[in-house]
Amino acid sequence: EAAGKKTLAFVVNGASDFWKIAEAGVKKAQGELPNYDLQFKYPEQAAAAVQQRVLEDLVAAGAAGIMVSAVDPKNQTEELNKIASQTVLFTTDSDAPQSKRVAYIGSSNTDLGKAAGKLMLDALPNGGKCVGFVGLLGADNARERIEGVKETIKGSKVELVDVRGDEIDQTRAKRNVEDTLAAMPDVSCLVGFYSYNTPRIYEVLKEAGKLGKIKVIGFDEDPITLGGVKEGSIVGTVVQQPFEWGYQGMKLMAKYIEGDKSGIPANGIIIVPGKVIDKANVDDFMAQMKQMLGKK
């Protein structure tokens, strides 16, 4: 490590493509922050204990600032405070409002869920039965998204009858969709709550020849999801802007460490709103993504 360079770390809650976008944001920030060494950390498992370990080790290694997407923010408060007492701590993705973190940068999963709920209402004017698919049923982001959806569709004829979990096992994710089609012939819309759920839904419907007959609403920006949106077989997808979290977050943190605290609002919460991608804006979004990730 070059002498004198301060380390800023971005610690995520598990490995996924989603965080690749945030990493791109961090890389962009690195270009503008030559005096810092920006690190991007994936804990080897999406478990609080594992992440805690990564945080402790980062503090031990002398990180000047850490931005973390806590696995379980509600209950990690104490531990996060321990980290916050030794270094500058930002949270992202899901907040830990009661902790001593300096700021939160991210979206509100409940809002994202509400946006998806609106998509469902629009897609099913006459109502219908919906089933959702998610990786970890118990995770906060999943609960908040589901809550947002339920809140929005409450009182309408659209119904979310079940949400199936798959432990982030793709085989099971796909299988869950197959089994749902078998068990409920009258299902009229499927919702993929995690980024990989929507592509699995898309594939199963394609194989069953039901594309377009059953409405699909997704989250996040998997290429297949976007392709489906473009094709018209997926109603729309609700995306967050992790690139901005990484980019803005790192720059804010550097500023904060240098003593400039103007970028932080009083409550410490900086919401980067999500976006609904549908057939109208999908081309623009795809172009933008390509540029962000620097892909060919």
Next chain:
Amino acid sequence: MQKKDLSLLILIIVVGAVVAFINPRFLLVGNLSNTANQVGMFGVFSIAEAFVIITGGIELSVGSVIALLGVLFIDLIVNRGVNWMAASALIIAAGLVIGAVHGALVTKMRIQPFVVTLCGLLIYRGVARYYTEDATAGFGFGDSFPTLEWLTAGRTDVFGFPLPHTVVAIVVVAFVAWIVLHRSVFGRYLYAVGKNEEAARYSGISSDRVIVSSYIVCGGLTALAAILIAMYTRSISPAVHGSFYELYAIAAAVLGGCSLRGGEGSILGVVLGTILLQVLQNLVNLLGIPSSLNFAVMGTVILIGVLADQYLVQRRQRAATAKGRLQAGAIAGAPADRAPAE
């Protein structure tokens, strides 16, 4: 068919009947076809595992190998434009090499199979994650390999039943494995080495070669499973893809009558074990059991099945002894000067 296999079959039928009774949609062609498809994929690597278990070893890296080879396969055909046949050959070759390395470490370096394959479990997943930088490897939208897809993930209509090609794969693999294990010289050697390596050596069997071969077979079959599964999910997050699959494989093998002490087990049993596990998965979704209870249901049914089987075995033994006693009575009543039995 061995008794063990029969009781497993009965368990499957009982579970199936109960599910069909509660939700008749269980018997829909589509659902059966989906379940059969899963059995195809999981069966291939469960049979792979059985080969190693029969020689008294264990292979814990199945899941990680499936992740690593799956990632490589997709990378080869999607990003590097390698012809899919060449890519499949390469992947299978890689599986064979991995098996050979495990076998060599176990036999030549005399490291416990558990340790060798545990390190494999850790290393291969790490390599897969590093290689993709933790990104998901997958087909882009519209990427299409019609022949490959038809071969691996397609279905053919057979008298109105959409038969998944993975089922064809498992039938072929199981048939060949059955011949090899239960009919061939090599299979006999596998059991002999698993039962008593020393006695096998004294009979002129080169047990090291047999053990290495079992790992190689396992590696090759696992690679085949990796391709089938990759083509099914069409996307692989290297951090989680296939994790815990080694437990599935071992569970299927053990349910199917393999003993972790080696020297026991039948191919039919392993296939039935796989079917049971998949029917249990299907049941949870079809009966609308909360998915959090998925594993618990699986565990409970397995436990009940094993307990029932054990109970029946013990009853059968008692019956046999009772019969023996009757015979003894008859003998005791025979004239004392009967001819010696020699």
Next chain:
Amino acid sequence: MQKKDLSLLILIIVVGAVVAFINPRFLLVGNLSNTANQVGMFGVFSIAEAFVIITGGIELSVGSVIALLGVLFIDLIVNRGVNWMAASALIIAAGLVIGAVHGALVTKMRIQPFVVTLCGLLIYRGVARYYTEDATAGFGFGDSFPTLEWLTAGRTDVFGFPLPHTVVAIVVVAFVAWIVLHRSVFGRYLYAVGKNEEAARYSGISSDRVIVSSYIVCGGLTALAAILIAMYTRSISPAVHGSFYELYAIAAAVLGGCSLRGGEGSILGVVLGTILLQVLQNLVNLLGIPSSLNFAVMGTVILIGVLADQYLVQRRQRAATAKGRLQAGAIAGAPADRAPAE
């Protein structure tokens, strides 16, 4: 200290020295204290596992038990307002009961330990998830149990080193386990049953009782570990909490010289195995190795360590033979009519 333990210690020291050389922050008091804390928690359930492995069994439900009992513990003290001492006692009792059930299924019903504990793995996690409806169980903000927290997650300054109390726990547990295993009659029986159950039975040892006891000890210690870990993470997502910990435990035990065939292993070895695994985890984070490579590094170091050990063993054997030759030479030179050696 056995030779096996010694080579493990040397491996740990070598790895530690290399890490410290590359990043001296490894030796910071805070870092060492954190690593020690991890060793404390993981060591307790690794020792638990070792008890079962030594009798020739295996316990796969460690991780799930840690999840289930952790959830229950937090639920008891946070939501049901049970006194923490009573709650701890209840949890440990639950662990003992789980162990007793496993032991009974293994000995009385004669079901393979692998099957029994695999079902346990599936069932307990399912129950934990169902109980909490997949929600995370944890302390709310401000919930505070000062004595309990101090006892389980606190640290005491010892000559400037913040000694985590989990280390105290592991030292006590290891010491007692060492006495029990290596000095007491019960320990002797554990090894005897693990090596040759039939012979143990012929010697008047009730091997069933010994085996059941080993599962009970394992259950109790796992419950203790569950409490320590719950108090460390302060939150438990039942779906993932403690998953794979059984592999950690088995790996630590096997690294520490336990054989999965039973009858072998030492407590010191298991503790050293745990330390090695934790230092490796620490290393990945400290050296800024991409965390995707975490497991790969762990696997590689273990493999290299085992290989080196094996290499040394083989060299030592060759050396011993050479020495034997020398002694034999001396005998050959002795007068021919010396007293027969009988």
Next chain:
Amino acid sequence: MTEPFLELVDISKIYPGVVALDHVSFSVSRGEVIGLVGENGAGKSTLMRVLGGVVEPSGGVIRIDGVERRSLTVADAIKAGIAFVHQELNLFDNLDVAGNVFIGREPLYAGPLKLVDRKRLHAQVRPLLERLAVDFEPDTPLAELSLAQRQLVEIIKALSLDARLVIMDEPTSSLTLTETDRLLRVIAGLKAEGVSVIFITHRLNEVKECADRAVVLRDGRTVGALGKAEITPAALIRLMIGRDLKSLYVPPAAPPGKNVLEIVEARTETYPDRAVSLSVRRGEILGLAGLVGSGRTELARAIFGVDPLRGGSIKLEGEPIRIPTPRAAIERGVYLVPEDRKRSGLLLDFSIAENISLPDLASYARARLVKPALEIENARRQRERLRIRTPDVATAAGALSGGNQQKVVLAKWLSMRPKVLIFDEPTRGIDVGAKQEIYDMLRRLADSGVAILMISSDMEEVIGVSDRIAVMHEGAISGFLDRSQFSEHNVLQLAVGHTV
């Protein structure tokens, strides 16, 4: 004779398909030494296992000191003062000698913790080791002992019990004359102390030497008892098999031919500085005698390719050959019948037919697929030829009695074309009838041109069967004896390293 303190009345034991004991009655008095003999599978071990609490009888009663019981547990038996040396070793490789001897009865430190007092443990074992004058220590790990040494540990374990009755199930099967003599003296000592001994053996001379009474079992029933004066091998044999046996030694049909196997300066792992040279001729039975641990087994293992040869060379029919693995040996027609048949000779869970075909499976296969019909057919042939007593060649080899198991091992090799057959203790644990059959077989094989190397610790057998004897002492050949020089004295002199 005093009143019997222990009585077995009408004991039966039924295994699925087998009646192992059929209303056997049996009693033991104080200070009595009883020889229990019978063919393999007669039920001797089963009867004793009932007494030792290992097997639950299907019928009958056990009366100890007037108290009647239907069955015993191991703990009951130990409490009643019964010590048991099992036919198969029951020891722990992961404990030392002392730990094995006192397993289940460790001396403890005072206090509730039940900690083992290891000093006392070792001290208690030492005098027992001295009593049998063994060459290992209380703290020698068991894993380092040879089969015979392990057998001694088992005996010591039984002696350490201070029992009223010591049951020894074939304790001498792997011992040489020296150890056997010492053991017989120990038995005499026990008798003098008022301890009773039940002694099972297939070496009938031993019964004559030590027993006050001999009980003969056949097919699970008592067929007779002989008082001390009546015990002679011939009388025992008549009771056991219902006819007389001809003498052991049958001279070769033709003088021996050319050297088939030549060992030149062979060195083994344990005695790398001792070299062994010997040769076996066509049609000859070369006996290889020696004390326990003299390195005979190791030599055989090295020739057969199980262990590496540390030097020297092997010639087969004049041609130097290298045998790195058993496979190589088998391909050249050099076969070994190992001394530990349960561990190395047989796969106990495999059927008889499968065991026989294993070394030569390819010839029972077409296109690499095994034809079970061929295996069965050959196994049936071997069953007739060797008179293996089993109704069905598909039974597991483990279900056979010891003698029949040994015949299965033999059948393995006789199905192929042997050039050299090495027998390591060919009749360990085998009854006289079967012994006779095996000796006949050895002679017929030799006459058909096979060169036979027979390692044996049974003096009678070495002298009775061999055409020539080589004696080993501490890893080297201490001398050869021709038929004219055969005598116990000469063999023993060479075995302890003296010359004759």
